Amino acid sequence: MIELENVAYSYGGGELLTDMSLRLPPGSFHFLTGPSGAGKTTFLKLCYGALVPTAGHLRMFDKDVREIDRDGIAMARRRIGVVHQDCQFLDHLPVAENIALPLAVSGQDKLEAQADLKELLNWVGLSSRANAYPPELSGGERQRAALARALILSPDVVLADEPTGNVDWDMSQRLLRLLVELNKMGKTIMIATHDLSLIRAAKPHVQARVLRISNRRLQLAGADL
Amino acid sequence: MKDYLAAFLDLFGGDSQADRVVPPTGFTARLTLFTAGAMAFLAVFALALSLASGRLASNWRDALAGSATLRISAPAEQMAAQTERALRILSETPGVAEARALSPEEQRALLEPWFGPDLPVESLPVPQLIEVRESGQGYDGDGLRLRLQAELPGAVLDDHTRWRRPLVQAAGRLKILGWAAILLIFGAMGAMITLAANAALAANAQVIQVLRLIGATDAYIAGAFVRRFTLRALAGAALGMVVGLLAILFLPSASAEASILTGLGFQGLHWFWPLLVPPLAGLVAFFATRWAAMRVLGGLR
Known part of the structure; x- marks a missing residue:
C-alpha cells in the first residue's frame, strides 16, 4: 500500500524528518504518536502525496511518488481517505453534499452514490444532519462528517490526523470504534495522535502497531503503552 | 491541445x-x-x-480611380483651339474612354462655393477643364504627359493620385x-x-x-x-x-x-x-x- 524507505523531508534548510522506513500492509492498524511539532502531520502528508520526500523512496500503491504526475496523485488520493483535525468543508454546501463530493469528483454513478451516502450517513450517525451546513455542526459532528467523506469512495487506506483533537472523551471513543470497525472490514488505518489514552482505549479491540516520532526519527513505541 | x-x-x-x-x-x-x-x-x-x-x-x-482632369491654361483667344487639340490628342490616346470639356456652367458650379453664384467665368482667365475617363485597361499617364508637354505646353494632366x-x-x-x-x-x-x-x-x-x-x-x-x-x-x-x-x-x-x-x-x-x-x-x-x-x-x- 504505502511504503517508506529511508525517507527524509527537509524544509527551509532544516531536516524535519529523517531516515524513516515503514510499510503499511493491507488491513494493518497503526498509531503515530509524538509531541506537538514532532512532525506527525508532515509524516501523514508524505503518505498521501501532499509532500514529496527530499531523500529516500516513498511508494504509493507500488509507484514511487516522484514518478507520479499530478493526475496520478489525485487518483491515488481516491484510494486514501484523509481526516484532518481541522476538517475543512465547503461551507456553502450541505453536509450530505460535502460527504458526497469525492463521488462527484471521481464521476461515480449518482443513483448508486445516493445509496452509499445514505448508508454512510446512517453509519456515522449524521442522518438527521444531512441538510445542515458545516458551520452548524458541533466538533464531533464535523469529525464524523470528515470521516464519512474520507470513506465514501471506500478507500484502501485511512489516514487520520488527530481525529479526536476537538471532541470530548465519549465522542473520541465513538470515532475510535468507527475506525476499528473499518479496520475489521480490511481497511488500513493510521491515526496520528498525541493522546495516549486513545491508544490505550483501542488496545483491547484492535491489534495496532504504535509508532513514535522522536528526534525526527520513527521509532516503535509499543512497549511503552 | x-x-x-x-x-x-x-x-x-x-x-x-x-x-x-x-x-x-x-x-x-x-x-x-x-x-x-x-x-x-x-x-x-x-x-x-x-x-x-x-x-x-x-x-x-473606386470613385477617383479611372478619372483624371486635364487643365489647359492659355490666352483667351487660343483657348478654344488648344481645347480642341487636347480633345483630339485624348481621343487618339489608347486607354482613354471619354474626354469632355466642362461647360462654363459646370466650371462656374465648381467655383461657386468659393466665389459665389455670380462669378463671370467667361471674362476671367480661368483654365479650361477637360474630364477624362479611362477605359478598363487604363492609359499610359507618363506617355500622355510627354505628348501634352510637346504639343500643348500649357496643359496639365492631374490623375488625382496626389491627393487620392x-x-x-x-x-x-x-x-x-x-x-x-x-x-x-x-x-x-x-x-x-x-x-x-x-x-x-x-x-x-x-x-x-x-x-x-x-x-x-x-x-x-x-x-x-x-x-x-x-x-x-x-x-x-x-x-x-x-x-x-x-x-x-x-x-x-x-x-x-x-x-x-x-x-x-x-x-x-x-x-x-x-x-x-x-x-x-x-x-x-x-x-x-x-x-x-x-x-x-x-x-x-
Whole structure:
C-alpha cells in the first residue's frame, strides 16, 4: 500500500524528518504518536502525496511518488481517505453534499452514490444532519462528517490526523470504534495522535502497531503503552 | 491541445455538481460581467470604425480611380483651339474612354462655393477643364504627359493620385487602427478576466485545498472556475454587443458624402460581424481563466 524507505523531508534548510522506513500492509492498524511539532502531520502528508520526500523512496500503491504526475496523485488520493483535525468543508454546501463530493469528483454513478451516502450517513450517525451546513455542526459532528467523506469512495487506506483533537472523551471513543470497525472490514488505518489514552482505549479491540516520532526519527513505541 | 478541447467541450456538457463546488462570488461575477459587457460594446464600435474606414477607402479608390482632369491654361483667344487639340490628342490616346470639356456652367458650379453664384467665368482667365475617363485597361499617364508637354505646353494632366493616395492611405490606416483596437480590447478583457479569476481562486483557496485532498484532478477544479467565468463573459459580451448595436443603429445615417462620422456603422452582411464578439469574449475568458487556474493549481500538490 504505502511504503517508506529511508525517507527524509527537509524544509527551509532544516531536516524535519529523517531516515524513516515503514510499510503499511493491507488491513494493518497503526498509531503515530509524538509531541506537538514532532512532525506527525508532515509524516501523514508524505503518505498521501501532499509532500514529496527530499531523500529516500516513498511508494504509493507500488509507484514511487516522484514518478507520479499530478493526475496520478489525485487518483491515488481516491484510494486514501484523509481526516484532518481541522476538517475543512465547503461551507456553502450541505453536509450530505460535502460527504458526497469525492463521488462527484471521481464521476461515480449518482443513483448508486445516493445509496452509499445514505448508508454512510446512517453509519456515522449524521442522518438527521444531512441538510445542515458545516458551520452548524458541533466538533464531533464535523469529525464524523470528515470521516464519512474520507470513506465514501471506500478507500484502501485511512489516514487520520488527530481525529479526536476537538471532541470530548465519549465522542473520541465513538470515532475510535468507527475506525476499528473499518479496520475489521480490511481497511488500513493510521491515526496520528498525541493522546495516549486513545491508544490505550483501542488496545483491547484492535491489534495496532504504535509508532513514535522522536528526534525526527520513527521509532516503535509499543512497549511503552 | 487535447486537454483544451476536452475542457472546451465540457463547457457545453456541464457538471452541475462541479459548478456548485465553487461558492458564488458576487464581486468577481459582477466584475467579469461588467468587463465583458463594456469591452464588447467598445469592440462593436471599433469593428464599425474599421469596417466603415475600409468601405470609405474602397469608395474613394473606386470613385477617383479611372478619372483624371486635364487643365489647359492659355490666352483667351487660343483657348478654344488648344481645347480642341487636347480633345483630339485624348481621343487618339489608347486607354482613354471619354474626354469632355466642362461647360462654363459646370466650371462656374465648381467655383461657386468659393466665389459665389455670380462669378463671370467667361471674362476671367480661368483654365479650361477637360474630364477624362479611362477605359478598363487604363492609359499610359507618363506617355500622355510627354505628348501634352510637346504639343500643348500649357496643359496639365492631374490623375488625382496626389491627393487620392493620402486619403486612401489614411482610411487604410484607420481600418488597421480599428482592428488593432479590437485586439487591444480583447487583450484587455483577457487581462481583466485573468485578474478576476485570480481573485476568485485566491478567495477559494480552501475549496481548492479540499478538492485536492479528496482526489480532484486539476482539470476538474479548473473546469469549475473556467465554466463560470466563460459563461459570465459570454453573457456580459452578449449584452454589451446588443447595446453597442443599438447605439450604432441610432447613429445619424450616412449622407451622400459618406464622411467617416456619418458613415460609421454597418452595411449589409457587416451587421452579422458583431455576432462574433460574444463567442470571442467567451473564448478569451476560457483561455484566461484556464491559464490562471492551472498556474495557481500548479503551485499546489
